[in-house]
Amino acid sequence: MGSAELAVEHLEATGVQLEDWRQVLRLAKTHSATLGFLPDSAFADRLRKRTLIAAKADGQVIGYCLYDLPRAGHIKLVHVCVADDARGFGAGKAMIDAAIAQNPTAIGVLAYCRRDYQGLDRFWESAGLAPRGEKAGRAVAGSILCAWWRPLGAPDLLEEAAMGAGLPLVAYDTNVVSDLYASPSVIRPDRESSLGLLAGWLQAAIVPVVSPRVDVELNAISDRSERELQRERSQELMRIRSTRADDNTLLEQLLEKVGDSALANDESLRNDFCHLVDAITAGASFVVTNDENFIDAANSALPEDTGARVVRPHELVATMLERLELPTFRSRLIESLDLEWRPASAWPVTELAAKFATHETHERTTALARRLRAAIAQHPTTTRVLSDPSSRPLALVAEVRSDPALQVSLLRVSRGESSTTIALQLARHLRTVARQNNLTTVEVTDAQRGPVIQAALAQDGYVGSDLPRATLINDLAGAESYELPEVYGQPDLRAVRELERRFWPMVIIDLAVPTYVIPVQPGFAELLFGIDRGALWSDRKRGLGLSREHVYYSGSSRPLPEEGSRILWYVTSDRSGTIRKVMAHSRTLGVARLPAEAAHRANAHVGVFTLRHIEGAADRTGMVTVVRFEDTELLEHPVGGRELEELMMRHDVKHPLMSIRRVDPQFFDSVLRRQNFGAP
Structure with missing residues (x-):
């Protein structure tokens, strides 16, 4: 096309030029293998209804758009065709825009496209459409048609209710959506962290939304059953409307700040910023992701006055806890005035991972960081750090109170001269927490806990080397309940000590101690x-x-x-x-x-x-x-x-x-x- 000016118009039966008509039919027959065959009468019918659009350059028809107006009130695109040598100049999008302008009361645009046609996703997305479902096609070989949709007009009732709720909009990117909705058989390294977003208190405090870009990326999942599962499950998330099809300025500005080098090194960043731009234009407060490159790039590219922040799931949880002023576990350690429990979210995860990784078991800091993010996201008030007055982390604990057990998924102490003392006190502290919550056992499931913790648990009476477990008996016990050994006719005081430690807070009475x-x-x-x-x-x-x-x-x-x-x-x-x-x-x-x-x-x-x-x-x-x-x-x-x-x-x-x-x-x-x- 060169610099030829593009002209787009609805063709009318009374004014259509014969040559234009022939060129439209010629384009349709040339691309019938892709578009599907329609007889000339189908084109004539749309011509009479004024739902046939032609795109012309230098007087030549380079594309056409044929659509219907069903009673449902939307624009159904039947054919959108552009000549091979005229693609990339915006003719296809311009014709769809013309159909929308011609029908201002339409509620949306719908198009069905075969999944096996490569390279068309970007086109549909550039026109503002996103995949919403699929159905079987009419091809003998068993093709699958993907439904692409773009909402138009005023927001529907669900959109109005969500936008008017007065709660912060929180946009999930695709990796978080897949963490939440993928089948259990799909390996998702950050799934546990993302699942913290489903906490009831958090769901009541935010409006979770997604960009249409999520549907485009879910549509790229090759396994049909998994693709349909994630698409169906994620429908509970409201789709915000994208304005990138009409104004791409913000996206291009941000990508320019990111730089060509970063975009070349991580091709997914462009897609990530589509999520971000859609979130910003919708007024979202947060974009939630587990993509470290995306977070770093967004933090460097976003202006300081931007209303949206790009965060990990656990960071959103911690921020909302602080905003809502929900109670967090902030008690001083037993018998200590100098040490204090604080939420683990008060420290960078990477700092805590480096501090508490167990080198004896060859634990990688990245693996601990992933576990810690999951713990903070799912159990923010009971994932906490023991620190001194200078905020130096001394111990890390993550627990879940699940009747009848207090389950401890992370139990770490920092390296230093006080590590053994702190570990022994933590062993008893966990029993105290269990007792305060009417629980009868403590189960330490942290397989990377290290030898100092293991020794302290054993000394405190925890049983088992793989998964140490403490049983609490919150009562007095008569000496007759246990067969205690004797030394020279007197109770063996070491045996009494070991028994009381094993079942703390039990105390043995009726014994000549x-x-x-x-x-x-x-x-x-x-x-x-x-x-x-x-x-x-x-x-x-x-x-x-x-x-x-x-x-x-x-x-x-x-x-x-x-x-x-x-x-x-x-x-x-x-x-x-x-x-x-x-x-x-x-x-x-x-x-x-x-x-x-x-x-x-x-x-x-x-x-x-x-x-x-x-x-x-x-x-x-x-x-x-x-x-x-x-x-x-x-x-x-x-x-x-x-x-x-x-x-x-x-x-x-x-x-x-x-x-x-x-x-x-x-x-x-x-x-x-x-x-x-x-x-x-």
Whole structure:
């Protein structure tokens, strides 16, 4: 065609030139193998109805469009034909535009095209049509016809309802649509992440939409059953209207910013930006994708004032949680004032993946990043990071609370000197979460958890090396329920410890376990247990509250609790306040008598007390009793006042409780029976 001017007009029976008519019929016969045969009378009929369009250049007919106007109110394209040597100059689209202009009340444009005709998808898309379905053709060989559709006119009721809902429009690109709707047999690496978009709370807060480009790309799926399945399932997503057929300016501007080099390296970027442009012109707030190249290119090409953001599924989930101010898990770790749980979405996924990948199992950071994105997308409030005051990630946990189990899909600790301590505390923390949610088991399904976590789980009583599992018994248990071994006629205290750890929070009673009451001032109780939150906060060493093991110092020299004994902590009074209640119980790990300075050197790694504290607790000779203990539990119902007086009288415990005192094991049992076991 060169620079010849294109002219498009509806032909009329009274004014059509004979030569134009012959050229139209000649084009139809030349391309009948592609278009399908129509007799001359079919053309004459459309000529009388004024639904035959001719495209001319230099006085020659280079194309024609033949269409019908069914009662349904749409324009049905029967033939759109352009001469081989005249293609690429917009004649086909111009004729479709002329049909639309001639019929302003039409509700849409419909065309059926054989799937086995290559290269036509781009043409239909350039004219604003997108595939919506398919049916069997009339060819003997069994051709398949694809239905291409373009909506016209005012939005329908569904479009109006969606656009007027006042909720953000969120456009999914094709890889997300396939993640959501592909059959289970199709391998989709990011499927788990995308499935988080189906959460009920999120669906109620957004309007999910797709660009017509999605239908074009789904139409390229070669397997017919899979193609039809994804097309049918995705019909629940509203199709926004594309304006690219009428104005391609924004797309070309963005692609120019992306650059020819990037487009050459990733040919799919052009299609990705079609999704983006359609979303922007429709007023969408987000475009959701799992394509890293698309995200990077969009972030570099989009102006700062653009209303749409290109994000991954988990990033959308995190953003909407923040916008809706939904509750997220933000509690301080047990006994720690310095460490805090925060949503994992507060960190870049790549940073967390690099931090917590398990090198011992040769785990790739990309694989962990994919799992983490899925966890954040599907369970944003229970996928969280333990961090210090400088926001340094120390641990990563992803859990699902599914009755009767707390299922932990990610359980990691960062590498460092505190990793073993943190891992042991996490093992117990997971049990606590399960207990708080009335669950009876904890199942760790993270196959890449690493040796530090594995050792901590085993130490805490989790059973199994492949999928460690902890069983919770939220009750007291009589000694007669278990066949406990004995040592010299006394219960084996190591066996008691292992059993209580295995079934925590179960406590065994009616057993002759040596029991001691240790008095502690409120200020020191604060350091040990965090009982009185107003006292001596500044003396607490950073992070040491994590430890399952603690140490206490006393000037008393009698008697010394043996390893495995019970401790009842009796909080007395001092300048910070008066309590005088039994507030907690623990289990001893060992006791020794040492000079104050030696005691501090030996136990500073687990202690919360300074040398000044230890020297103040020593007797007149400078000696101090060092009590190492573990597994401290604060009593839900502290025992004091008249209640404590009655128990002391019943079990012959003498006043005053001013130093370490051995008591009848039944005194411990009576205190524990007053607790709220059987409830979280």
